Amino acid sequence: MGLSGRERRILAEIEQGLERDDPELARRVAAINKIESDGIDYPRAYSDRLRVWALTHVWIIFAVAGVVIVLLLLAVLTT
Incomplete structure (x- = not known):
C-alpha cells in the first residue's frame, strides 16, 4: 500500500529534519534502507524463526x- 502525496511530503520533512539534527542517525537509517532495498528479507526470516x-x-x-x-x-x- 503506497503512501499518499501528503504522507510522502511529511515523511520527507521528517527525513530532512533528521539529516539536519542528527546526521549520524540519518546515515544509519539510510544504510538500513539500502539493505532492505537490496532484497534481503530479514523480517521474514525473523518471523519464520518466531513461528x-x-x-x-x-x-x-x-x-x-x-x-x-x-x-x-x-x-x-x-x-
Whole structure:
C-alpha cells in the first residue's frame, strides 16, 4: 500500500529534519534502507524463526499437559 502525496511530503520533512539534527542517525537509517532495498528479507526470516519457536512451545505445553493428565489419572486409579 503506497503512501499518499501528503504522507510522502511529511515523511520527507521528517527525513530532512533528521539529516539536519542528527546526521549520524540519518546515515544509519539510510544504510538500513539500502539493505532492505537490496532484497534481503530479514523480517521474514525473523518471523519464520518466531513461528517455529511458538509452535515448539505449543507442542511442549501439550506434552506437559498430557503427562499431567496421565499422572492425575494414575493417582486417582491407584488410590
